C-alpha cells in the first residue's frame with residue numbers, strides 16, 4: 001500500500017503526527033502508531049518492545065549488514081523448526097530468556113520445589129507406569145538407577161495420587177525424538193504417588209549432553225566462545241489436584257557443567273546426590289536390577305493453588321505440541 005495509508009486506505013500521517021525524519025523522533029512516531037491498541041496488555045507489551053528494540057539498535061549502531069544477518073539468522077531458525085526440533089526455544093533458553101520468564105512466573109513460597117526450564121523435548125502421551133516402572137527399557141548402556149522420594153505439601157504432609165511426568169535423555173545423550181526411531185517413546189513415563197506420597201522410578205543414570213548445535217543457536221554459541229553442554233538431569237512435571245504444578249529438573253551433584261549450564265537452568269535446591277552401590281539395594285533386587293547401580297532421593301513440595309495454574313501448564317504443553325516441539 002502507499003506510504004502513509006493504513007490497511008483501510010485512510011491517511012494516517014496527520015493523525016499521529018508521524019512523519020519521522022531523524023533517529024531522535026522515529027521511536028516516538030512508532031510508539032504513537034501503537035498507542036490505540038485496544039487490549040491493555042498487548043499495548044503494554046508492544047510499547048515496551050518498540051522502546052527497548054529501538055534503544056538496542058541505537059546503542060549498538062546496528063549496520064544494514066548486521067540487520068540483514070539477523071534476518072538471515074531468524075529465517076534459518078524458522079526453517080530448522082520441525083516436529084523434532086524447536087530452534088526458537090533453544091534461542092530463548094541459551095539467551096537466558098526462558099529462565100527470566102521462569103523466575104518471574106514462579107516465585108515460590110519458602111519450601112516449595114523450585115521450577116526450571118521446560119525445554120523443547122517433552123512429549124505428550126508418555127506411558128503410565130507402575131511404581132518401579134522402567135523408563136529406560138531400551139537403554140542397555142547406562143547404569144541402572146532408582147529415583148525415589150515423596151510428593152509433599154508445604155506442611156510436609158504426603159500428597160496421594162500426585163502425577164509425575166518424567167523425561168530424560170538416553171545414555172547416548174540424545175532424547176528419543178533425536179534418535180534413529182524418533183516416533184517411538186523412550187525414557188519417558190508417568191508415575192503416581194502411593195498412599196504415603198511415595199514415588200519410585202527406574203531409569204539409568206542421567207548424562208550431560210550438548211543441546212542441538214548444528215543450527216543458528218550452535219553458531220551463536222561458537223561465535224561467542226560458549227559450550228553447548230547441559231549438566232546431567234532428569235525432567236519432571238509434578239502435579240496434583242489443588243496444587244500448583246511444578247516443571248523442574250533434578251541435577252547430578254557431581255556434574256562438571258553445573259556452573260556453566262548452556263541454558264542457565266541450574267538452581268541449588270534442585271541438585272541431588274546420585275549414590276553408587278556396587279551391589280543392588282533390596283528394592284533394586286526386588287525389581288531384578290543387578291549391581292552396580294545408583295540411587296537418588298528427592299522430595300517434591302507443591303504449593304496449594306486453584307485450578308488455573310494447572311490449566312496453564314497443560315495448555316503450554318499442548319501449544320508446544322502444536323508447534324511441533326514434540327511436547
Ligand SMILES: [Fe+2]
Pocket residue numbers: 119121169230233235
Ligand atoms: Fe534435558
